[in-house]
Amino acid sequence: MIEVYSWPTPNGHKVHIMLEECGLPYRAHPVDIGAGEQFSPEFLAISPNNKIPALVDPGGPDGKPISLFESGAILLYLAGKTGKFLPADTRGKYEALQWLMFQMGGVGPMLGQAHHFRIYAPEKIEYAIERYTNEAKRLYGVMDRQIARHRYIAGDEYTIADIAIFPWLRSWKNQGIDWNDHPHLKGWFDEIAARPAVQRGVEVLADRRKPQMDDKARETLFGATQYAKR
Known part of the structure; x- marks a missing residue:
């Protein structure tokens, strides 16, 4: 059982x-990042950067x-473990990997900053928002x-690149996006959202998330607690 x-x-x-897509048995353990559980010694032992997610597989390679x-390393590990969602041919593999890196280096960090300055920052800084x-x-x-040229992000095959990007686009409204400006991507988004495994995946731990961030959670995530020496 993967933890x-x-x-x-x-x-x-x-x-x-x-x-969910791979059909692997797993157990999800909540790490409440608003409450600071990511700084516990137990979690830091498997995630030294104090960020979720982390994974423990008792049946390693x-x-x-x-x-x-x-998360990107975990996707690659699971793809290697199962032989799924990463093309076997060299060209296809690197097509998928470049778009995975695009998510890790661009989509995640930049959309995260858009969320922060548009929604969470204690003061509205117009330069940062813009x-x-x-x-x-x-x-x-x-x-x-x-x-517009391909069915999926890395070509005509569903891969870990699609899996990596999709969750970040679910908050498109908070990012200041109008889907009318991106009709091809909207079609892709709707197709991915309709996949049963995707629907199950986004429900994992969903009941644990609070609708609004309180001051304690904001300080934990963005204040001195985040940067304390450990």
Whole structure:
């Protein structure tokens, strides 16, 4: 049984969806990041960057347990373990990997900043809001043009690139996005959202998430607690 330490965020949902798509047995353990549970010694032992998700597989590649952090690395591990959602041919594999890196280096960080300055920041900084909203729109444009030429993000095959990107686009409204500006991507989004495994994946731990962030959670995630020496 794979043990997943997670929370219902885009990065958490990436791994939940992948596990559901692969049909692997797993158990989800909530790590309440608003309450600071990501700083516990037990969690830091498997995720030294104090970020969710993290995974422990008792049946690692050498038959011994393996623990992993970073959602992109976990997707690659699960793809390798199951032989699913990463093309076997060299060209197809690198097509998918470049779009996975696009998510890890661009979509995640930039849309995360758009969320922060548009929704969570204690003061509205117009320069930051404009900068990250514009970057969100640019990234959506890149993906829209790609989907205009292909059914899926990395080509004509559903891969870990689609699994990685989809959860980040579920909050499109908070990112200042108008789907009318990205019709091809909207069609892709609706197709992915209709997949049964995706629907199951985004429901994992969903009941644990609070509708609004209180001051304590905001300080834990964005204040001194986040940057304390450990």
